[in-house]
Amino acid sequence: MSRPIHLTIFDCKISIVRSIQKSQTKAQGAKPGRRKAVGARFVLLRPAGYPLKSIFQEHPVVSDPKLFELYAQEQWYGEALKPGCYLFDRRLYPDFAFQVVKVHPRHSVVGTETTIKVEQKAEPKNKMKFDVSFDDVIGQETAKRKVKIVEKFLQDPEKFGRWAPRNILFYGVSGTGKTMIAKALSAEAGVPMLAVKSTSLIGEFVGEGARQIHNLYDKAEEMAPCIIFIDELDAIALDRRYQDLRGDVSEIVNSLLTEMDGISNRLGVCTIAATNQIEVLDASVRSRFEEEIEFKLPNLEERLKLLEKNAATLPLELENVSLREIARQTEGFSGRDLVEKVLKAALHHAIMEESNITQRHLEETIPKARKEYRQPPKEMFS
Numbered sequence: 001m002s003r004p005i006h007l008t009i010f011d012c013k014i015s016i017v018r019s020i021q022k023s024q025t026k027a028q029g030a031k032p033g034r035r036k037a038v039g040a041r042f043v044l045l046r047p048a049g050y051p052l053k054s055i056f057q058e059h060p061v062v063s064d065p066k067l068f069e070l071y072a073q074e075q076w077y078g079e080a081l082k083p084g085c086y087l088f089d090r091r092l093y094p095d096f097a098f099q100v101v102k103v104h105p106r107h108s109v110v111g112t113e114t115t116i117k118v119e120q121k122a123e124p125k126n127k128m129k130f131d132v133s134f135d136d137v138i139g140q141e142t143a144k145r146k147v148k149i150v151e152k153f154l155q156d157p158e159k160f161g162r163w164a165p166r167n168i169l170f171y172g173v174s175g176t177g178k179t180m181i182a183k184a185l186s187a188e189a190g191v192p193m194l195a196v197k198s199t200s201l202i203g204e205f206v207g208e209g210a211r212q213i214h215n216l217y218d219k220a221e222e223m224a225p226c227i228i229f230i231d232e233l234d235a236i237a238l239d240r241r242y243q244d245l246r247g248d249v250s251e252i253v254n255s256l257l258t259e260m261d262g263i264s265n266r267l268g269v270c271t272i273a274a275t276n277q278i279e280v281l282d283a284s285v286r287s288r289f290e291e292e293i294e295f296k297l298p299n300l301e302e303r304l305k306l307l308e309k310n311a312a313t314l315p316l317e318l319e320n321v322s323l324r325e326i327a328r329q330t331e332g333f334s335g336r337d338l339v340e341k342v343l344k345a346a347l348h349h350a351i352m353e354e355s356n357i358t359q360r361h362l363e364e365t366i367p368k369a370r371k372e373y374r375q376p377p378k379e380m381f382s
Ligand SMILES: Nc1ncnc2c1ncn2[C@@H]1O[C@H](COP(=O)(O)OP(=O)(O)OP(=O)(O)O)[C@@H](O)[C@H]1O
Pocket: 136, 137, 138, 139, 140, 172, 173, 174, 175, 176, 177, 178, 179, 180, 181, 275, 276, 295, 306, 334, 335, 336, 337, 339
């Protein structure tokens, strides 16, 4: 009675080894091994990433080495090992590759007695630390008030339960502090931020974009409490009328909607999205945001504060400069314009002239910056 069962198991093992030898021959140019498979005593693996680019997925972390060893022995049983070759995970992280760093004896296979270790990875990539605080953000008081609620939530997600802030939309002129506030929130709440540009979520193949979005939220759930920051939301969440231009975009929008609805109830994850073009957003996406926060251009006092704060960090002296006068002349400039187009440009002129920064250096930058930013290219409307 027990014989057929024994045979079945034996056959199964042999067929695994055979199929592995076949695929290794194809993939890595190894000659089909004729010698008898030898069980490795020891193998050291290094997480090597996915064969296809993924923007946010870092290495899966081994939580329990002993458990991982069993998991690995089982799925790679009979797999041929030699330094430099790859083993692909087929279960929890399909297609995640591990590279064999060391194996003893050389040219052996994974057996039930093989000790399998994974190299410790360096600092996790996604745990970005931002050096910016709410006090650094000038103006944008509504946004600051709102994100302070999110900060409280991130510090104690369970307390909020179903009342948790989930989806917040920042919209408004470019360079007014949207990304800056998201970074400040991450820094002050002491939680990681997964920042993605929505254009990078559009994959090359149908289905890829949707998968990227679910992966992004899976990742966030793992790291929770955390913030997902989706920049340039308009690039994927276009109004239905424009979605037809790219067939796969509507499928991305659908997966985004699923995640934003919180069907899988991902505790401790807050999505902040940003756009400069709220008017082209898809209505169904837009309705998922419980709050839309507008970012406005700075007023005179705010421009002055922005100039003063940033000028204090310039590496050259300011000589007889009236920053109030510069603030007066720069109506319609964003924070970014003031920093990049006025202060930085003036600094560079002064360096070239080997002098300190003067009122002239600052004022000369204004007409140029205004011309670059306030006038759309002529051909746009012709
Ligand atoms: N409110 C502000 N307070 C202080 N600095 C600001 C403010 N707004 C903009 N800046 C300066 O401009 C830079 C760019 O701002 P930020 O990247 O946050 O703009 P944004 O609104 O995200 O723009 P975009 O829509 O183009 O992504 C900041 O790094 C900062 O130096």
